[in-house]
Amino acid sequence: MKPHGAYQQLKLLHSPEQAPFVEQPTGLLPPKGLRCILVTAILPTMLVAALLLYLLLPPFHGASSVHGGVATPFQDSRCSDPCRAVLVESVPEGLIYDDNSTLCPSIFEAWQKLLGDASSTVDIASFYWSLTNEDTHTHDPSASQGEDVLAQLSDVPSKGVTLRIAVNPPSHRMPNFNLRLLEERGAQVRTVNLPQLTSGVLHTKFWIVDQKHVYLGSANMDWRALTQVKELGVVIYNCSCLAADLGKMFGIYWDLGLPNATIPAPWPAKYTTTFNKETPLQLTLNGTDAGVYFSSAPPALCATGRTEDLQALLGVIEGAEEFVYIAVMSYLPTMEFSHPKRFWPVIDDHLRKAAYERNVRIRLLIGCWKHSKPDMFPFLRSLAAMQDNRTQNSVEVRLFVVPANETQARIPYARVNHSKFMVTDKVAYIGTSNWSGDYFVHTAGSALVVNQSQAGPGEQPTVQEQLRALFERDWSSRYSLDLRSPGQWEDLCRAY
Ligand SMILES: *[C@@H]1O[C@H](CO)[C@@H](O)[C@H](O)[C@H]1NC(C)=O
Numbered sequence: 053m054k055p056h057g058a059y060q061q062l063k064l065l066h067s068p069e070q071a072p073f074v075e076q077p078t079g080l081l082p083p084k085g086l087r088c089i090l091v092t093a094i095l096p097t098m099l100v101a102a103l104l105l106y107l108l109l110p111p112f113h114g115a116s117s118v119h120g121g122v123a124t125p126f127q128d129s130r131c132s133d134p135c136r137a138v139l140v141e142s143v144p145e146g147l148i149y150d151d152n153s154t155l156c157p158s159i160f161e162a163w164q165k166l167l168g169d170a171s172s173t174v175d176i177a178s179f180y181w182s183l184t185n186e187d188t189h190t191h192d193p194s195a196s197q198g199e200d201v202l203a204q205l206s207d208v209p210s211k212g213v214t215l216r217i218a219v220n221p222p223s224h225r226m227p228n229f230n231l232r233l234l235e236e237r238g239a240q241v242r243t244v245n246l247p248q249l250t251s252g253v254l255h256t257k258f259w260i261v262d263q264k265h266v267y268l269g270s271a272n273m274d275w276r277a278l279t280q281v282k283e284l285g286v287v288i289y290n291c292s293c294l295a296a297d298l299g300k301m302f303g304i305y306w307d308l309g310l311p312n313a314t315i316p317a318p319w320p321a322k323y324t325t326t327f328n329k330e331t332p333l334q335l336t337l338n339g340t341d342a343g344v345y346f347s348s349a350p351p352a353l354c355a356t357g358r359t360e361d362l363q364a365l366l367g368v369i370e371g372a373e374e375f376v377y378i379a380v381m382s383y384l385p386t387m388e389f390s391h392p393k394r395f396w397p398v399i400d401d402h403l404r405k406a407a408y409e410r411n412v413r414i415r416l417l418i419g420c421w422k423h424s425k426p427d428m429f430p431f432l433r434s435l436a437a438m439q440d441n442r443t444q445n446s447v448e449v450r451l452f453v454v455p456a457n458e459t460q461a462r463i464p465y466a467r468v469n470h471s472k473f474m475v476t477d478k479v480a481y482i483g484t485s486n487w488s489g490d491y492f493v494h495t496a497g498s499a500l501v502v503n504q505s506q507a508g509p510g511e512q513p514t515v516q517e518q519l520r521a522l523f524e525r526d527w528s529s530r531y532s533l534d535l536r537s538p539g540q541w542e543d544l545c546r547a548y
């Protein structure tokens with residue numbers, strides 16, 4: 053292992069075209085070509101335009117049934133909804149934490165509650181569907197939660213609720229039988245040919261229910277995402293302002309699901325948003341003031357005003373003063389799927405810069421399993437090599453390994469930590485993308501960024517505080533291994 057040499061090499065590999073990213077100063081205008089970024093100069097015009105649009109255009113489909121068609125949830129450009137955020141997670145069976153560790157409600161319960169409460173619409177953006185044992189050719193009792201969700205979903209249309217599903221095209225491995233069933237039951241399904249449109253996939257996973265509740269997180273529509281894979285998501289209840297904004301992203305997927313759809317440039321004004329990195333939506337989350345926005349990837353799917361996911365992520369790293377804790381399934385400073393190979397150090401550079409220039413404490417907790425890319429480990433060791441007692445640079449990397457007994461080890465593509473989030477001393481970032489170039493450049497993903505003022509004594513913890521507690525729980529759990537542990541990664545990461 054020669055981490056120092058590896059780092060030298062990384063520096064040499066920087067190509068000039070990446071320079072604008074690397075040197076992007078905080079607070080200044082973004083480099084050209086980052087379409088999602090809002091240019092400050094047009095902000096006032098856009099605010100006016102958006103206000104007019106909001107008043108003139110009918111809101112996102114059927115919203116009148118929700119807020120009576122008249123009452124607007126905004127007062128003085130603030131959202132007056134009583135929004136409540138709940139972090140939700142799937143903890144694989146057999147993964148046991150200490151008694152008093154933080155535990156969140158399950159994603160399964162959250163989905164059940166959302167479907168149970170739905171009275172007018174359920175919109176779901178999804179990657180693939182595989183909610184039953186039949187789909188995976190397994191006979192695992194732990195598929196029952198997924199099967200329950202599918203059963204509940206198939207009853208939704210008969211309650212008079214409009215069920216719309218946007219999905220990536222099916223493949224041989226993921227044939228989406230579930231969706232045929234749901235279509236028969238009255239769901240509207242559109243296949244978004246992102247492979248053709250952006251050379252990526254529709255990887256986003258979010259729900260919008262009754263235009264007022266939203267769910268966003270790492271879980272796929274897969275039974276394993278409820279009982280066999282570690283996932284993290286967030287549900288925001290009673291928040292029509294955020295739901296309307298996420299609805300614009302759904303609208304984009306929905307449009308692209310029409311036959312022979314192409315990507316318009318620019319996107320129609322109805323998808324323009326004013327809520328972004330520069331001007332987050334101001335609202336009350338669990339009684340505490342918060343600034344919140346959704347980011348989106350890839351750039352081609354960002355309407356005017358939408359912050360590009362990569363810019364959101366980099367902004368969060370740049371804004372950190374004390375720490376950046378990251379939990380992702382895979383981390384690669386490359387374009388993971390490109391041929392010929394391409395180095396893509398944008399995120400890596402920002403982390404090193406934060407550690408080097410501002411002494412921000414960086415921690416990465418990386419999901420590791422037998423399908424991990426071998427390339428990932430030398431890059432991680434290179435990052436961890438910045439750790440040094442005398443220079444105060446603090447970069448630590450650990451691997452999170454979900455244990456599996458014999459039965460569980462046979463479940464294909466399970467037993468891994470699939471969560472994707474980042475928490476800093478300032479904000480919480482909950483996303484749907486792996487951290488490698490493709491996910492930000494080609495693949496459709498989205499993230500929620502929450503900046504909430506500190507909760508006072510006796511108040512409910514903020515989303516940031518809760519997410520930090522979850523991270524620390526996992527970081528110090530028995531399932532987290534030091535990257536420098538002796539042994540090959542294959543041995544470390546293979547589920548026990
Ligand atoms: C967890 O609970 C044990 C006893 O059940 C206690 O000794 C320990 O201090 C607690 N840890 C935390 C972090 O509260």
Ligand SMILES: *[C@@H]1O[C@H](CO)[C@@H](O)[C@H](O)[C@H]1NC(C)=O
Nearest residue numbers: 134135136137138288289290
């Ligand atoms: C959402 O609002 C409804 C009606 O005001 C209330 O009954 C419900 O408890 C709220 N949900 C949450 C999670 O706060």
Ligand SMILES: *[C@@H]1O[C@H](CO)[C@@H](O)[C@H](O)[C@H]1NC(C)=O
Nearest residue numbers: 245248309310311312313314
């Ligand atoms: C889509 O394109 C195909 C061939 O390119 C054509 O046959 C078909 O009619 C088109 N469909 C629509 C709805 O435009």
Ligand SMILES: *[C@@H]1O[C@H](CO)[C@@H](O)[C@H](O)[C@H]1NC(C)=O
Nearest residue numbers: 437438439440441442443444
């Ligand atoms: C850095 O300091 C820690 C604790 O003070 C110590 O355990 C560790 O061995 C030191 N590492 C190096 C490389 O000196």
Ligand SMILES: *[C@@H]1O[C@H](CO)[C@@H](O)[C@H](O)[C@H]1NC(C)=O
Nearest residue numbers: 145146193456457458459460
């Ligand atoms: C593995 O764990 C699951 C769930 O905890 C259990 O149902 C199963 O019997 C276990 N299998 C073996 C071989 O221990």
Ligand SMILES: *[C@@H]1O[C@H](CO)[C@@H](O)[C@H](O)[C@H]1NC(C)=O
Nearest residue numbers: 381382423424425470485486
């Ligand atoms: C993320 O990365 C892992 C490992 O490379 C890969 O198996 C997975 O399909 C990717 N996408 C998702 C859904 O996280």
Ligand SMILES: *[C@@H]1O[C@H](CO)[C@@H](O)[C@H](O)[C@H]1NC(C)=O
Nearest residue numbers: 343368371478479503504505
């Ligand atoms: C968070 O919100 C506060 C108060 O609204 C603001 O001063 C601060 O700049 C925001 N921080 C980030 C990282 O967005």
Ligand SMILES: *[C@@H]1O[C@H](CO)[C@@H](O)[C@H](O)[C@H]1NC(C)=O
Nearest residue numbers: 136137138338512513514515
């Ligand atoms: C917000 O409120 C809900 C409902 O009361 C609660 O379940 C949740 O844990 C709270 N969220 C945070 C971040 O404290």
Ligand SMILES: *[C@H]1O[C@H](CO)[C@@H](O)[C@H](O)[C@H]1NC(C)=O
Nearest residue numbers: 379380417418419471523526
């Ligand atoms: C796994 O998920 C938990 C939250 O559910 C998170 O704290 C942890 O850091 C994640 N680890 C990885 C490697 O994604």
